[in-house]
Amino acid sequence: MYSVHDWAEVQRLHEREGWSKTAIARKLSMSRNTVDRLLRLREPPRYERRSKGSLLDPFKADIAEMLGDDAEVPATVILDHLQARGYEGRITILKDYLQQERPSYLARRSFQRTSYVPGEIGQFDWWDLPIAIPVGKNCFRKPHGLVATLPHSAAHETVFTFTKTMGDFLPALVGTLERFGGVPEAGVFDNDSSIIAKGSGRNAVLHDEVAALFGHVRLKPIILEKDRPESKGQVERTVGFLETSFLPLRIFTSIEDLQDQHDTWARDKAHPRHHRRVGARVTDAYNVERGYLHPLPDVLPDTDFRFETKATKDLFIRVLGADYSIPPGLSGRRLSVRTSLAEVVVYLEGSEIARHRRSFVPADVVLDPAHARALRLAREAKDQLCSGDVEIEVPDLSRYDALGALT
Numbered sequence: 001m002y003s004v005h006d007w008a009e010v011q012r013l014h015e016r017e018g019w020s021k022t023a024i025a026r027k028l029s030m031s032r033n034t035v036d037r038l039l040r041l042r043e044p045p046r047y048e049r050r051s052k053g054s055l056l057d058p059f060k061a062d063i064a065e066m067l068g069d070d071a072e073v074p075a076t077v078i079l080d081h082l083q084a085r086g087y088e089g090r091i092t093i094l095k096d097y098l099q100q101e102r103p104s105y106l107a108r109r110s111f112q113r114t115s116y117v118p119g120e121i122g123q124f125d126w127w128d129l130p131i132a133i134p135v136g137k138n139c140f141r142k143p144h145g146l147v148a149t150l151p152h153s154a155a156h157e158t159v160f161t162f163t164k165t166m167g168d169f170l171p172a173l174v175g176t177l178e179r180f181g182g183v184p185e186a187g188v189f190d191n192d193s194s195i196i197a198k199g200s201g202r203n204a205v206l207h208d209e210v211a212a213l214f215g216h217v218r219l220k221p222i223i224l225e226k227d228r229p230e231s232k233g234q235v236e237r238t239v240g241f242l243e244t245s246f247l248p249l250r251i252f253t254s255i256e257d258l259q260d261q262h263d264t265w266a267r268d269k270a271h272p273r274h275h276r277r278v279g280a281r282v283t284d285a286y287n288v289e290r291g292y293l294h295p296l297p298d299v300l301p302d303t304d305f306r307f308e309t310k311a312t313k314d315l316f317i318r319v320l321g322a323d324y325s326i327p328p329g330l331s332g333r334r335l336s337v338r339t340s341l342a343e344v345v346v347y348l349e350g351s352e353i354a355r356h357r358r359s360f361v362p363a364d365v366v367l368d369p370a371h372a373r374a375l376r377l378a379r380e381a382k383d384q385l386c387s388g389d390v391e392i393e394v395p396d397l398s399r400y401d402a403l404g405a406l407t
Helices: 004-016 021-028 032-040 057-069 075-084 091-110 166-180 208-217 229-245 255-270 282-292 369-387 398-406
Strands: 121-128 133-136 139-141 144-150 155-161 186-189 196-198 220-223 305-310 316-319 322-325 334-339 343-348 351-357
Touching (some): 004 208, 075 091, 121 166, 121 229, 133 255, 155 229, 155 282, 322 351
Parallel strands (some): 121 186
Antiparallel strands (some): 305 334, 334 343
C-alpha cells in the first residue's frame, strides 16, 4: 500500500516535470502498475504504507548530517563513515536511499542563489503582525499573514488569519496561489507545526492534508532546518517591507478590512515600484514570470478542516476556543465538524444540522436563534411534566358501555 506522500510525488513528477511512468517507477522504487494506479486516483489515498525497515534505518540521521555538509558526497565515502559506526548493509541499499534523498539537499543548496529562473521557486512564511484588530464584543486579536513571494520578480501576496494551524495554512496557501494566478515549481517553507506532523528539518514529515494539497497543485516542498531565516531571505525582506511600508498609520476595522487594504496596496503601490535587485518594476517582472507558473487545477482542492466531536449536555460544541450551538436532543451524539476561515458547519450522519459564521472572540458563545427557541420549548415542556402541570384529556368511558349494550 502507498501513502498520500507517494501519491503527491507521483502526481508532481508526471504532471509538473513531465517524467515518464517508467522513470517515476525507477526513482520511487515502485512498479509501473503502481504508478498507473496512483495517477488514476483523483484523490490521495487515506492510508499509509507500513515501513518494512532496513539495516539503514538506524543510520539515516548520520546520512542526513553528511548530506547537509556536502550534498554531492559520494556514496562510497558515506559507506566508509557508516561502516565505522557499525553499518553492516551493502552499498546498493545506500545508493537506492541516496537516490531518493540527495535531490532535496541539492535543492536546498541551489534555491539560495541571488538570481532565479522565472517560476522556479516561491518562498512562504508566517508573519506575526505587531497590531491587534477588533473581532467583536469589545475584543481584539493579533492577526497573522501567510506571506508568499516569487524571488525572480519580487512579487508577493498575503492571506490573513487569526491563528496559525494547519486548518489556516491550507486555505491561506491556496489563497496566495490564486492571487499569483499559478504555482511555482517548488516552495520553501519553515519547519512549522501547521505544515509538519512530526520530525524536523531534513527528517520532517508533512501532515497528510498538507501533502495532499501539494500533490493537487503540483508543488514541490522544500522544508528548512529550524532557525535558518537566511535560507528564505526574499520572504524575510518582504515581511520587513510590509511592516515599514504597509502598516504605518493604518487602522483596520476587521480582518476583512485588513485583507482588502493589503490587496489594494499591493496592486497599486508595492507591485508598480521599481525593485533594485530585479532591475525593473515588480509588475513588469511578474508579468513575465506569470507565464512560467504552473496553472492551478480547474477545480481547486477542498481546504476545509474536518474533525469529529461529541455534543455536550448543554447542546454546544467547542471549536477552536468558541462554543457553537446545535439543535436539542443530540447530547452525547458524535458529530462531524467542517471549518473554514469564515464558517463552522456541523453534520450528523452526513446531514447538515447547524451552520455558523466563525467567531474569533475568545471564549465566545455563538447561538442560533432557532436553536435557542427549540431549547426553550424543550425546557418548558420538561418543567411542565415535572410539575404535573399538564392538561391530559379525560377519555369518555361511556362509549365502552354503549359498545357492551350492543353485544
